[in-house]
Amino acid sequence: MVEEKIVELYPEQEIRCPTHLSIGEEATAVGVCENLRQDDMVFGYHRSHAHYLAKGGNLKAFMAELYGKATGCSRGKGGSMHLIDISVNFLGTTPILGGTVPLAVGAALSSQMQGKDNIAVAFFGDAAAEEGIIHESLNFASLKKLPVLFVCENNLYSVQTPLSARQPEREIYLLGKAHAVDSYLADGYDALKVYEIAKKAVEKIRAGNGPIFLELLTYRWREHCGPNYDFELGYRNEVEFLKWKEKDPIKKLKEEMLEANILSNEEFEGMREEINREIEDAVSFAKDSPFPEKDELYSNVYSEQGHEK
Amino acid sequence: MKSNRIISYMEAVREGIDLCLEKYPSVFIIGPGVPDPKGVFGTTLNLVDKYGPGRVLDMPLSENGITGVCIGAALTGMRPIMVHQRMDFSLLAIDELINNAAKWHYMFGGWCEVPLVIRLIIGRGWGQGAQHSQNLQALYAHIPGLKVVMPTTPYDVKGLLISSIEDNNPIIFIEHRWLYNMCEHVPEAMYRVPIGKSKIVREGEDITIASTSYMTIESIKASRIIENLGISPEIVDIRTIKPLDTNLIIKSVKKTGRLLVIDSGWKSGGIAGEVIASVVEEAFDSFKSKPQRITLPDIPTPTSHSLTRHYYPTYVDIANKIATMAGMGTEKAELRKILKSKKYDTPSDIPHLSFTGPF
Known part of the structure; x- marks a missing residue:
């Protein structure tokens, strides 16, 4: 719903940054993050609005960041691709493929060195699995038995390039196995299935059994970057999209909850209304917030923090 | 300390x-x-x-x-x-x-x-x-x-x-x-040297040498020769490349009127050019002669020591450059004689004569 709002607002040209929407990929973010504690640490990538929100990131600061405002989560210096909320240990997102994966491994190393039981999670896409740094990260995490969960969201495309043009016919989760990491494949369009498999993974990792790799099959509805559909480009077709849309993970979860009498239609509509209000508040907050002052340009190049003595 | x-x-x-x-x-x-x-x-x-x-x-x-x-x-x-x-x-x-x-x-x-x-x-x-x-x-x-x-x-x-x-x-x-x-x-205790501060390692009057890392050692050696001929270089060890502290260098150039920058890296897009530009921007009127630099040539490092001897500048090259910049006339012939005898007095591929390789 947050991103449907972004789709609506983007043509106003006030959100002036590359924006990679997670519409269609909600179940992976929610299914994993529902199992995490506040002190668990999450890193994402360029398509990470869903991860930020699922980890509990502040919606107003998120929206303000998209608008480039001083009240944004990165004070207007990050935008959609650089989201952070340290109050919930959502520790950052970047668009260099695989770039944050070793950072999650490093956060897990900290946890191990500090004798804590919090874990780290790295979200990344199928194309990141082609980067050498993924292998370096898996190798080290496996070697040191670090508490880190690797979550590969396989949405079949890197920008407009299909998986078949980039990887041989072998499933991505097998890369984890090659590094002696417990690895699993699951349907990323089934929120409950993701939740269940992530729950087991998180418990196992927290108990000190080392890293786990999950490959979750998913699909983005909109174009690689921006608010539109892109079927006219011809690299994928609407039939394929409609097939995935039919399996809409949110619709599916709603139906399962209605069927199990966990949720009523009224409650669902109530939730929608409440979320809509929150989104409207966040958009107003973002629009009403001031832009950063000129001096902000020069601050934070270096940390001015004095020496720890 | x-x-x-x-x-x-x-x-x-x-x-x-x-x-x-x-x-x-x-x-x-x-x-x-x-x-x-x-x-x-x-x-x-x-x-x-x-x-x-x-x-x-x-x-x-x-x-x-x-x-x-x-x-x-x-x-x-x-x-x-x-x-x-x-x-x-x-x-x-x-x-x-x-x-x-x-x-x-x-x-x-x-x-x-x-x-x-x-x-x-x-x-x-x-x-x-x-x-x-x-x-x-x-x-x-x-x-x-x-x-x-x-x-x-x-x-x-x-x-x-x-x-x-x-x-x-x-x-x-x-x-x-x-x-x-x-x-x-070196004191045994914990002590700190601040990041972002250069240091004068030799005081002098006639020319400012700003150098990085190992080239500061070569600069000191060059000064020992050149001072015998009546030229007194001031050497600033840059120590921190970024953020670059040009204060001491500028102050020194205001005194000496001459600047020679010596970096261990390459010339193009290098530190020596950056230092010269920064100092000229601030103290253009202080210069008595054009600022100069000594760097590696824009060439990958060769392996044979017969080539590295021409690749790495030494204190001999520095002394020569100082003499030229200081405008030495008749004394220069004498200097040339001293330097010629020293140019290859140590091999270019070992730090000291007791070293027998490999690294």
Whole structure:
């Protein structure tokens, strides 16, 4: 719903940054993050609005960041691709493929060195699995038995390039196995299935059994970057999209909850209304917030923090 | 801070690391060979016995990945030191260094810090060749968010290393291998040398020499010759490449009217050009002669010592340049004679005559 709002607002040209929407990929973010504690640490990538929100990131600061405002989560210096909320240990997102994966491994190393039981999670896409740094990260995490969960969201495309043009016919989760990491494949369009498999993974990792790799099959509805559909480009077709849309993970979860009498239609509509209000508040907050002052340009190049003595 | 004890540059590095490991539980050191019997040319020797393999770590040969691991650890409460036995190897890690370490603090509006020290060792001589001897300080100095430190003396290397480990920013800490056996008085206690401050290592009147790392040693040697001919150079050891402190150099040029910048790296897009530009911008009217630089030629390092002798500038080249800049007339013939006899008095591929290779 947050991103449907972004789709609506983007043509106003006030959100002036590359924006990679997670519409269609909600179940992976929610299914994993529902199992995490506040002190668990999450890193994402360029398509990470869903991860930020699922980890509990502040919606107003998120929206303000998209608008480039001083009240944004990165004070207007990050935008959609650089989201952070340290109050919930959502520790950052970047668009260099695989770039944050070793950072999650490093956060897990900290946890191990500090004798804590919090874990780290790295979200990344199928194309990141082609980067050498993924292998370096898996190798080290496996070697040191670090508490880190690797979550590969396989949405079949890197920008407009299909998986078949980039990887041989072998499933991505097998890369984890090659590094002696417990690895699993699951349907990323089934929120409950993701939740269940992530729950087991998180418990196992927290108990000190080392890293786990999950490959979750998913699909983005909109174009690689921006608010539109892109079927006219011809690299994928609407039939394929409609097939995935039919399996809409949110619709599916709603139906399962209605069927199990966990949720009523009224409650669902109530939730929608409440979320809509929150989104409207966040958009107003973002629009009403001031832009950063000129001096902000020069601050934070270096940390001015004095020496720890 | 005074001390009667004399130790080498290598020992001073090791002592700085040792003191920080002892003082801060958050500090750890990682790099290929860190706990091995040679201990990164002695700089990490036996530290594993004192602090254990949990804080003195070997690593898989995954420079980029482990740099990312160190950044992640730094973001979450640790203060990693990572070491590359050759500066050239850090090129495998420039994605993490430039895209993440340098920018994390800025890109996320100052919420996080990356207290990370990357130790890079410049190789030279004994046929190190094109990929074991690069001086890449200019490459790193180009990047906002990184600090680049190049200590020359044992005293400075210990003090600057401690300052770097305590700093909350990513620091590119560059050690030249030919400095490792240099000795001087170094206090045993913890002390700091500030990052971002250059230092006058020789006072003089006639010409300002600003130099980096090992080239400061060559500059001192050149001064000893040239002072016999009545020219008194002032030498500023730049010490920190980024942020560059030009204050002392400008002050000195205002006194001497001449500037010779000597960097261990290449000419094009290099530190020497940057220093000259910065000083000229501030003190153009003070110059009595055009500023000059001595650098490596824009050529990859050759391997054969018959070629490296023409590749690396020495104190002889520096003395010659000083003489020319100071406008020496009749005395110059005398100088030429002295220098000619010295040009190849030590081989260009070893730091001192007792060295028998390999590195």
